[in-house]
Amino acid sequence: MKPSATTSYVALLRGINVGKAKRVPMAELKALVESLGYTDVKTLLNSGNVVFRGPKGKAADAAKRIEAALPGTFGFEAKLTVLDAAQWAELLADNELLDQMSDPSRLVVAVWRNAAARAGVEKLAAQDWSPDLFTTGRHAGYLVCTEGILASKAAMALDKALRDEVTSRNWATALKIGAMLEPAKP
Known part of the structure; x- marks a missing residue:
């Protein structure tokens, strides 16, 4: 991907690391997002906030891809929402x-x-x-x-x-x- 063809996104996972259910180590979540081809992946706190770079205009695609990969990696489903940097600024x-x-x-x-x-x-x-x-x-x-x-x-x-x-x-x-x-x- 050319840098000009990418943008920053934030993925917000819902309902993870609350109590004992749906435990997701942030290092493993980071690795999962990187394995999908996204770059500059960073997590914030332990509540499922992931910032990464990916193709411009593909927030919905990123949401679907990450959401679909969660069960195979962590053994459960979790919903997530992805916004691009401009949407987050708004x-x-x-x-x-x-x-x-x-x-x-x-x-x-x-x-x-x-x-x-x-x-x-x-x-x-x-x-x-x-x-x-x-x-x-x-x-x-x-x-x-x-x-x-x-x-x-x-x-x-x-x-x-x-x-x-x-x-x-x-x-x-x-x-x-x-x-x-x-x-x-x-």
Whole structure:
């Protein structure tokens, strides 16, 4: 692949390394993504965040390829969502709740997998979840969980309604992923 024909992507795996089920060592996940021909593969934290380079315009293809390879490597299925670097920059820019957030670990970014999941997130965001705040952007919903994620009725409703069709990260993690996607400075 020519460097100009590639772009950076982020893959977000849902539901891994929570409790004892679906354990995925990040070094093995990195090796799996590299084995599919992707380059500059890096992981962040232990929750299934993978940044890599691949052919431009192929986010959906990358999602399918990585998702299909998971059972053979780890023995279970897991859903994942892939966005390119430009989409991730939009995701960060779209957050209208920054000035109403006091703790980045209580601001949830719920990234949807498809148009149906987007509609589901938008429907939930249109409801009143006081004291929590809930809005949407081009690629994700944003939820400020005033009393914490585990105490948030909106976060519980989001998980119950959409399960594997969204994957969530807190704002601090979203920013770290964004920094990983930035091009290297000369």
